[in-house]
Amino acid sequence: MQVVNWLPRTELPFAAPSRPELLEPLEPEPEVLLSVAPASPADAPAQQAARVVERPKIEVPRPTPASGRPAAKPVEEAEEAPVVARPAPVPPPRFALQLLRAGRCLLLVELPTGESFQSRDPAYLLLKDMLRAAGLPDAPQIVGDPVRWPLLVRGTMDQGPDAARDFVQGFLSVQMEAAQCACLWLIGLPAVRFAGEKDAEAFNSELQIEGLGLAWAVPGLELLMEEPQRKAAVWQAMRRLMARWKESNE
Template sequence: MQVVNWLPRTELPFAAPSRPELLETPEPEVEAVAPVLPAAAAHAPAQPAARPAERMKIEVPRPTPATGRPAAKPAEDAEEAPPVVRPAPVPPPRFALQLLRAGRCLLLVELPTGEPFQSRDPAYLLLKDMLRAAGLPDAPQIVGEPVRWPLLVRSSMDQGPEAARDFVQGFLSVRMEEAPCAFVWLIGLPAVRFAGEADAEAFNRELQIEGLGPAWALPGLELLMEEPQRKGAVWQAMRRLMARWKESNE
């Protein structure tokens, strides 16, 4: 029956005395009961757990250089725009040209000294020889005053190479409208450059000038006198082109 201890209700005769610890009645065990909360407290929302306090961010001022120099700018500000390079103004060219007429040819001649031709000037005498060799009248007629450039010494107007070219070509065009010509002689580098839009490499060659027609580029009279060896090329070119103005004279 699995009885560990058994105590009789009455003292049995001739029985051995009972042990006192067996006669002690154990105290009943008390179960732990959860405390009963009030109804309001039971339905109240649970309080969130307290969050740890956030640390305040403290701005630490950066130390400025002791020299007092401003702080370095960002890379975008440091890259400055490149300076605008303006082209240097081109000084106005300086020349003097005289227009003459011989037969049906117009001659735009560089004035070696800048002054009008005189009858005994060596340059003018050389020009007369060239006209006779070309079969043209050796007493050319002067047309108008010399063309001097720049027009005004002190002026803010544009007097550069392009303005000089437009002026010379316009001057020639007006004179050709007054009296048509068959051929134009451009004698001297300024005449070749600003009337024929060419350079010294065009000497002794025929040019076709838009709006002006055919022209012959020649070295200047003074250059021919200083370098006589150039005259041979001039005579050869003259023989090739002579038929152009001779046919128009007939």
């Protein structure tokens, strides 16, 4: 069985005594050192190249979007585009004005219903009363068609407040050149705003309009019917101006 030495764990009866040299521990085997001859100077570069071997650098491409466009910059690096606030479009004003002539006065009157005056309209009857009180003919002559704004339902033409003002003032200028006018009555807020460039605060006051001359701002006929207490202020303002058109009639 290729057993060289065998030692029992316990002493066997009637067995021969063991030899002492078999019980001594075995000596370790001596290490064998191999001598390496020094390399020649010619082999030094090759050995240095063998020791210093750099791993090639592998470029990993960055992922791009599916569309093929370059990836967007991070939020912190992206330049903030200036925000330009666009002015909100101003809707065109809506009004209807009728130009009338009574003696030497021209009257630009707001049409309360948007339609031309009828002989029995309450607003027209009130206007006749005002003309009689001012000493003017109470049957005014209609001058041209009503001025209705906006002019066009569709289209790209500017129909804002500035365009409406220019149109109304141009229309009045043409009519005032055709015949002399001692005083221009602006009756109603649209007439005051787009012919006299004033607001409701100018009611019952005199206005000097460039290119149109003297004007008188009067509240609208419908407003006078709804708030009769305003008629007293209208009458007082009328008395101050009455001399202007009375002198012209003489």
